[in-house]
Every structure is written in structure tokens, then in C-alpha cells.
Amino acid sequence: MATTEATVSRRTDPVSIPRGHLVRLAEMVGGGSIFLVILQSVLGFDLFDRDLWSSYGSIFVAGITRTLTYIALVLPLSVSVGFALGWVRVSRFRSLAWPATVYIEFFRGVPPLVIVIFVSILGPTLFPERFQSVELGLILGALAIGLHSGAFQGEIFRAGFQSVPRGQLEAALAIGMQPVPTMRYVVLPQALRLSLPPLSNEFAVLIKDTSLMAIIAGGDLFHLSQRFMDQSVLTGAGELHWLFIIWTAVAVVYFAMTFTVTRLMRLLERRVHARSLEGISI
Amino acid sequence: MAKSLEEQGRSRARIFDTLAGIALTVGAIVFVVDLFIGRTGFDFGYVGAEVPGFLAATQLTFYVTTLAYFGGMGIGFVVGWARTARTVPVGKILRDRTALLSEDTSRWEAGLETGRLVLWSGLKYYIRRIADGYVEIMRGTPVFVQIVFAWSVLLVNYPRLDRMELIAGIVALTANTGAYQGEIFRAGLQTVHSGQVEAARAIGLSRWGAMRHVVLPQALRLIIPPLTNEYIGLLKVSSLLVVIGIQELTGYGRSEAFRSFKVFEVFAMVTGIYLLITVPLSKVIQLIEMRYRIPGLGIQATGPESRV
Amino acid sequence: MIRVEGIHKHFGPLHVLRGITFEVPRGEALVIIGPSGSGKSTLLRCINLLVEPDEGKVFIDGVQVNRQDIRPEWARQQVGMVFQSFNLFTHLTVLENVALGPIRVKGVAREVAEEKAKQLLARVGLAAKALSYPAELSGGQQQRVAIARALAMDPKAILFDEPTSALDPEYIREVLDVMAALAQDGMTMVVVTHEMGFASNVAERILFMDAGVIVEEGRPEEIFGNPKHERTRAFVSKILR
Numbered sequence: 024m025a026t027t028e029a030t031v032s033r034r035t036d037p038v039s040i041p042r043g044h045l046v047r048l049a050e051m052v053g054g055g056s057i058f059l060v061i062l063q064s065v066l067g068f069d070l071f072d073r074d075l076w077s078s079y080g081s082i083f084v085a086g087i088t089r090t091l092t093y094i095a096l097v098l099p100l101s102v103s104v105g106f107a108l109g110w111v112r113v114s115r116f117r118s119l120a121w122p123a124t125v126y127i128e129f130f131r132g133v134p135p136l137v138i139v140i141f142v143s144i145l146g147p148t149l150f151p152e153r154f155q156s157v158e159l160g161l162i163l164g165a166l167a168i169g170l171h172s173g174a175f176q177g178e179i180f181r182a183g184f185q186s187v188p189r190g191q192l193e194a195a196l197a198i199g200m201q202p203v204p205t206m207r208y209v210v211l212p213q214a215l216r217l218s219l220p221p222l223s224n225e226f227a228v229l230i231k232d233t234s235l236m237a238i239i240a241g242g243d244l245f246h247l248s249q250r251f252m253d254q255s256v257l258t259g260a261g262e263l264h265w266l267f268i269i270w271t272a273v274a275v276v277y278f279a280m281t282f283t284v285t286r287l288m289r290l291l292e293r294r295v296h297a298r299s300l301e302g303i304s305i
Numbered sequence: 306m307a308k309s310l311e312e313q314g315r316s317r318a319r320i321f322d323t324l325a326g327i328a329l330t331v332g333a334i335v336f337v338v339d340l341f342i343g344r345t346g347f348d349f350g351y352v353g354a355e356v357p358g359f360l361a362a363t364q365l366t367f368y369v370t371t372l373a374y375f376g377g378m379g380i381g382f383v384v385g386w387a388r389t390a391r392t393v394p395v396g397k398i399l400r401d402r403t404a405l406l407s408e409d410t411s412r413w414e415a416g417l418e419t420g421r422l423v424l425w426s427g428l429k430y431y432i433r434r435i436a437d438g439y440v441e442i443m444r445g446t447p448v449f450v451q452i453v454f455a456w457s458v459l460l461v462n463y464p465r466l467d468r469m470e471l472i473a474g475i476v477a478l479t480a481n482t483g484a485y486q487g488e489i490f491r492a493g494l495q496t497v498h499s500g501q502v503e504a505a506r507a508i509g510l511s512r513w514g515a516m517r518h519v520v521l522p523q524a525l526r527l528i529i530p531p532l533t534n535e536y537i538g539l540l541k542v543s544s545l546l547v548v549i550g551i552q553e554l555t556g557y558g559r560s561e562a563f564r565s566f567k568v569f570e571v572f573a574m575v576t577g578i579y580l581l582i583t584v585p586l587s588k589v590i591q592l593i594e595m596r597y598r599i600p601g602l603g604i605q606a607t608g609p610e611s612r613v
Numbered sequence: 614m615i616r617v618e619g620i621h622k623h624f625g626p627l628h629v630l631r632g633i634t635f636e637v638p639r640g641e642a643l644v645i646i647g648p649s650g651s652g653k654s655t656l657l658r659c660i661n662l663l664v665e666p667d668e669g670k671v672f673i674d675g676v677q678v679n680r681q682d683i684r685p686e687w688a689r690q691q692v693g694m695v696f697q698s699f700n701l702f703t704h705l706t707v708l709e710n711v712a713l714g715p716i717r718v719k720g721v722a723r724e725v726a727e728e729k730a731k732q733l734l735a736r737v738g739l740a741a742k743a744l745s746y747p748a749e750l751s752g753g754q755q756q757r758v759a760i761a762r763a764l765a766m767d768p769k770a771i772l773f774d775e776p777t778s779a780l781d782p783e784y785i786r787e788v789l790d791v792m793a794a795l796a797q798d799g800m801t802m803v804v805v806t807h808e809m810g811f812a813s814n815v816a817e818r819i820l821f822m823d824a825g826v827i828v829e830e831g832r833p834e835e836i837f838g839n840p841k842h843e844r845t846r847a848f849v850s851k852i853l854r
Contacts, residue, residue, distance in 0.1 A: 054434065117319070118323075119329070121323075121326025137576060140558075141576075234450065237548070238559075263460070267461070
């Protein structure tokens with residue numbers, strides 16, 4: 024039978040950005056700029072103060088780099104942990120679901136900052152003497168952020184699995200599919216797609232959570248900015264209104280990061296047709 | 306008829322699974338705890354002596370959280386309302402108005418009226434966009450930054466203010482929770498279908514009556530669970546006040562740990578207190594939610610607990 | 614072809630199927646009618662083992678399939694199913710939906726499977742929609758794709774669970790036409806439906822079920838024209854107003 028298509032390749036929508044989004048982007052940039060201008064005049068600072076940036080500039084960049092490193096380290100860990108937890112809780116291995124649930128309840132009930140502080144102190148004690156160092160504390164603290172986020176992602180993935188309509192499972196079984204291929208080709212793809220929207224939110228949270236490293240002197244953007252503030256501004260070596268510039272710039276950087284991630288995730292959602300599935304609530 | 310053999314087998318397996326699960330969990334916890342205190346043991350005496358101090362710090366946590374929460378609620382309500390303001394595009398207004406033009410109305414009046422509508426619609430639109438922006442900023446930046454920023458503002462402008470850190474912290478938390486509660490209010494107001502308002506008007510209720518008897522009762526049921534979750538979330542966020550030196554529970558715990566070196570004991574106390582507060586509260590919320598839920602109606606809360 | 618003997622099924626305290634026994638010879642189109650809650654859907658699902666009967670035997674092509682030592686997948690490959698809510702795989706295109714079974718269950722090569730899928734889609738009149746996603750199709754179109762998906766497995770029989778109940782009226786016709794053509798081509802089918810027109814025109818035999826038992830069975834003329842049992846008469850008169 025002849026079909027109109029010459030090749031049977033997966034049809035891909037061109038990922039074009041609709042005009043409405045461009046308008047909103049312009050609005051955002053415009054509005055943001057106006058807001059910054061107003062802020063500057065009200066609080067009395069100049070965002071592009073040469074004096075400040077000459078001394079702060081390199082620190083600023085170093086902080087951004089370190090923060091990005093933490094993100095790169097922690098994000099994959101949290102997704103792995105979250106996926107494993109979510110899967111365990113809907114799997115046949117009900118006995119494993121218990122520790123998973125306790126894990127999740129623990130990390131959801133305690134502030135992440137507490138986890139970071141104490142893991143960075145207590146964690147190294149588990150290692151033999153020669154490995155114990157400040158750096159180890161930092162790494163463990165960062166991992167703790169990942170473990171914490173993993174708990175929330177566990178809930179997200181669990182909800183994703185449970186949101187795949189039962190009929191999909193039935194249909195797969197009805198054509199004779201065994202449990203493993205059913206999971207692989209029918210349940211998992213849909214569960215992941217359903218998980219994308221809340222996952223993008225959680226990624227934004229994770230990015231902001233990296234700032235917690237500052238409490239244990241983690242050298243991230245917040246920490247380095249805080250140290251600069253303590254050393255240069257509060258000692259009188261710099262202008263007081265430099266504070267506003269520093270923290271506004273830091274805020275802008277974090278905002279840019281979370282904004283980028285959430286918008287990228289939304290593009291991904293559109294590309295894999297996540298919208299055609301129903302959303303989930305947590 | 307009695308359970309089939311198959312069902313009996315299944316429930317037996319379930320009991321086994323449950324027991325195995327509990328055993329695994331307890332085993333894991335004991336293992337982990339032993340890792341830390343296996344050599345030194347747990348100093349219960351220290352805990353007994355220091356608990357009052359921690360409870361006092363917890364009081365501060367509650368104080369700050371509650372103050373910020375209700376302040377934020379006011380903001381949140383306004384923000385939520387602003388974000389559900391319905392605006393009509395300018396083009397449509399102009400089209401509608403020109404269609405309504407008749408010969409008797411003076412051009413001048415009609416023009417004035419149209420201008421008023423356009424301005425009003427534009428105003429509503431920009432108020433909504435500002436509210437949107439507010440929420441985006443609060444959600445897109447770390448709370449650490451928000452706290453320090455508020456503190457900076459006070460430092461520069463009111464350097465001799467008594468308890469400046471505390472005020473700055475409360476202000477920052479209020480602004481933060483205001484944004485998140487704004488999201489909750491917005492979702493609640495929007496979820497109640499506009500068809501409900503139509504139906505209410507159709508049976509003769511005024512706009513305010515419809516609001517009072519149809520929209521708000523439903524919206525309230527939608528809003529209360531995420532709102533109470535938000536309180537718990539804010540409680541955890543209050544731990545971040547340590548960054549400006551406020552001795553709420555986390556700050557106090559950190560200082561204590563460095564002072565006494567009884568790190569694991571302090572950790573146990575701090576996490577214990579947090580869990581004792583958050584876990585029961587969450588369960589209670591779940592129960593209330595289940596009792597009062599309207600089947601088929603629910604908000605997609607953006608996980609208010611999972612935020613910093 | 615399909616035979617069930619003494620099927621009982623409980624859901625908790627509910628005795629949903631109370632001793633069902635019947636047989637569907639090869640090539641027959643059997644329609645099962647009855648009020649809601651009579652157990653019709655459950656019975657269908659017992660045949661392809663989506664539901665395990667508590668008692669009784671299910672035979673497909675002479676082989677008893679509800680045994681511990683046989684995998685349920687074998688039965689499901691012999692007997693296909695079309696669902697009331699279509700259940701197309703939302704993340705796959707129409708073509709991929711139809712080809713998935715042959716590729717992943719039977720191990721057929723992708724090109725061969727997709728070629729066959731295109732033929733089947735043409736057979737149900739949807740060749741042009743091969744690269745669309747289910748969400749882009751109307752209900753009637755989705756259900757026809759579901760039929761093609763069931764056919765792709767070369768089943769010996771197909772079970773239809775109220776295939777048109779979830780459709781808007783204007784789409785019911787196209788699906789029933791496909792089903793009638795299938796019956797015409799000699800496919801063994803068991804259809805649970807409320808569409809009495811289809812039942813009287815296409816069915817070779819009708820079963821009337823109520824409260825978990827088969828009350829009456831016979832040819833369409835008998836069931837609709839001259840029902841023997843009171844309950845059958847009551848049901849038929851209510852439906853055929």
C-alpha cells in the first residue's frame with residue numbers, strides 16, 4: 024500500500040520559538056532592566072561601579088565557576104538517587120520500599136542546611152585519617168545536597184510512574200509483552216515525560232541550594248561574595264553601597280541560571296511531547 | 306466466600322515484605338548510627354543538659370516563622386488576586402467599542418470611554434506582570450541572597466537599628482513566603498472553574514454572592530493544604546537565617562557543635578526537633594486533606610516544601 | 614477456538630463471575646450483551662488472562678492457558694484485545710504503536726514490521742495518519758489504530774471490550790464498519806457491546822449475561838425477536854425502545 028511519506032522517519036517538530044514567547048522574553052528583559060534602574064536610584068548604587076568590579080570581578084567569576092562545578096557534580100547524583108528511590112517505591116520489592124520511604128521522609132523533614140553542615144563535619148570521620156581534610160568535608164557537603172534533592176526527586180519519579188494510565192499497561196500486556204519490555208518501552212518513557220515539569224522545578228531548587236555550601240566555606244559564588252563583603256566592605260575598605268551591587272549581581276546570576284534551566288526543560292518537554300500527557304500533582 | 310488460595314498467599318507475602326522492610330530500615334539506621342558513635346558512645350547526659358537551650362532556640366524559629374508566614378499571607382493574597390486579573394487585549398477593546406458605536410453617542414464620549422477601558426486594562430496588565438515578576442524573582446534566587454540583601458538595605462539605611470539582623474531576616478522571609486503563597490492563592494482562584502461563576506450568576510447570585518458562596522468555599526479547600534505545607538517549608542527555610550547570625554535552631558546548633566565538639570549529639574537533637582515538628586504536621590495535613598477533599602479537584606502545588 | 618469452563622471470579626466480597634461456560638468456534642463472531650456490572654468485561658479479561666479466574670479453565674486453541682506453568686504472554690499473543698478507552702501508547706506515533714508488538718514481542722525486524730503496519734493501517738483506512746501521534750487523532754481514528762495494533766500480532770481471535778462506548782456518536786459507525794469487515798473476513802471475535810444494531814447484523818451468536826451468569830444464548834433473531842427468559846426480555850425491551 025502506498026503512503027504519502029517516502030521515508031518512515033520519526034517526525035520532528037522544528038523547535039521554533041513562537042512569537043508570544045519572544046514578546047514575553049522582551050518584556051522580561053525590559054521590565055527587569057527598568058526594575059534594576061529603579062532599584063539603583065532608590066538604594067543609591069551604580070551596578071557598573073568600576074572601583075568595585077576591579078577588585079571583585081575575578082572573585083565573582085571564580086565563584087560562578089565553582090558554583091557551576093557544584094551543580095555539575097550534584098545534579099546527576101540527585102537524579103540517579105531520585106530515580107532509584109522512585110522506582111523502588113513502585114516496584115515489586117516492597118521490602119526495599121520501606122527504607123526508601125524512611126529516607127525520603129527524613130530528608131524532607133530536615134532543612135538541607137542542617138544536612139550540609141553536619142555531613143561536612145561528621146562525614147570525614149568515617150574515612151581513614153589520611154583522607155580526612157577540608158576538601159573532603161566540602162565534597163561530602165555537596166553530595167549531601169544531592170542526597171537531599173534526591174529525596175524530593177524520588178517523590179517526583181514515584182508520582183511519574185504512578186501517573187502512567189493503567190490502560191497503557193493493560194494494552195502492552197494485551198499484545199503479549201512481558202513485564203521487562205513493558206517497563207522499558209511503554210511505562211518508563213511515559214513516566215519520564217510526566218516527571219519533566221516538576222523535575223525542572225526541582226532542578227531550579229538544586230541550583231539555588233548550591234549556595235548552602237557557603238556555610239561550610241565552599242568557595243561558591245555566595246560564599247566568595249560574602250567573604251569579599253566581610254573583608255572589603257565591612258572593614259571600611261570599600262563603599263557601603265557596594266553591598267547592593269554585589270548582591271544584585273549575585274541574584275542576577277542565580278536567576279539567569281534557574282531561568283535557563285527551567286526554560287531548557289520546557290523545550291525538552293515540548294520536544295518529547297510531554298504536553299500530550301496529563302500533568303501530575305505532588 | 307473465603308479468600309482464594311492465591312489471595313491468601315498474596316497477603317502472607319505482604320506481611321513478609323512489611324516485616325522485611327522494617328527489619329531492613331531499622332538495620333540500616335542502627336548501622337549508620339553505630340558508624341558514628343561506635344567508638345565514643347552517645348553522651349545522653351550532654352543531651353539532657355543542653356535540651357533547654359535547643360528548645361529556646363526552637364522558640365525563636367517558631368517566632369520568626371509565624372511572623373513571616375502571616376505577613377506573607379497578606380502579600381500572597383494580594384499577589385494571587387493580582388495574577389488572576391483578567392485583562393483584555395487592547396485590539397479587542399478597540400474592535401468591541403467601534404462595533405458598539407451608534408450615531409447618537411457623541412464621538413467625544415465614546416472616545417473617552419474607550420480610552421478609560423484601555424487604560425484600565427493596561428493598568429491591570431502591568432500590575433499583573435509586576436506581580437509575576439515579583440514571584441519569579443523570589444523563586445529564582447536563593448534565599449541566602451534574599452536574606453543578605455535585606456540585611457544590606459537595613460545596614461546601609463538604618464545602621465543603628467536595634468536587632469537589625471532579626472528584622473532583616475523576618476522581612477526577607479516575609480517577602481519570600483509572600484511570593485510562594487501568592488502562587489498558591491493564584492492556583493486556587495484559577496482552578497475553580499470560571500464556569501462555576503457563570504453558573505452561580507445564572508441562578509441569580511451577584512458577583513460578590515457568587516464569590517462568597519461558590520468560589521471561595523471551593524478555593525479555600527484547594528488552598529489550605531498547600532498553605533499549611535508552606536508553613537512547614539518556611540520553618541525549614543528559617544534555618545537559613547544562620548547566615549546573618551541569628552540563633553534560631555540551626556544557628557544555635559552550629560554554635561553548640563563547635564563549642565562542645567559533641568557533634569553527633571547536637572546533630573541528633575537538631576534533626577530530632579525538626580523531624581518532631583515537620584513529620585507529625587505533614588501527616589495531620591494529609592489526613593485533613595483526605596477528609597475534606599473534593600474528588601476531581603486539586604491544585605498542582607509547586608512542591609512548596611522543596612525549596613530554598 | 615476459545616473455550617471457558619466454570620469460570621468464577623471474586624473481587625473481595627463481590628462474586629462477579631458465577632460459573633461461566635461457553636465456547637467460541639473458529640471464525641465465529643460472538644457478541645455478549647447485558648447490563649452494567651454483569652461481569653462482561655471481567656469475563657473478557659479472563660480469556661486473555663489480564664484477570665486470573667479464581668476457578669475454572671480457559672482454553673485457547675485446545676490449550677489450557679490459566680495454568681501456573683504457562684506464561685500468560687502466550688495466551689495474549691494468540692488473542693488480541695481492543696479496549697474501550699483505546700489505550701494507544703501516547704508517546705509513540707501511530708505507526709510505532711502498531712509496529713511495537715511485532716518488533717518487541719515477536720522480534721520481527723523493524724522494516725518488515727513497519728511495512729506490515731502500514732498495510733494494516735491502510736486496511737482500517739488510516740494510512741495517512743501513520744506519523745501522527747494519538748493525541749492528534751479523533752476517538753474513532755484512535756480506536757481503528759487500536760484495531761490495527763491488535764491485528765499486527767496475527768492473533769487467532771480478537772476480544773473487543775465495549776469498543777464504541779467512549780466514542781462520540783459520529784465516530785461509532787466507522788469503527789463498527791471495520792469490525793464488521795473483520796468478521797466478514799472470518800476473524801474469530803468476542804465483542805462486548807451495547808450497539809444492538811451491530812449485534813443483530815454481524816453477530817452469529819449472542820450471549821446475554823446478567824449478574825455474573827449467562828442467562829441465555831442464541832442467534833440474534835432468537836434473542837431479539839423471541840427471548841426465552843424473562844430477564845432477557847426485560848433487558849432487550851429496555852434497549853430496543
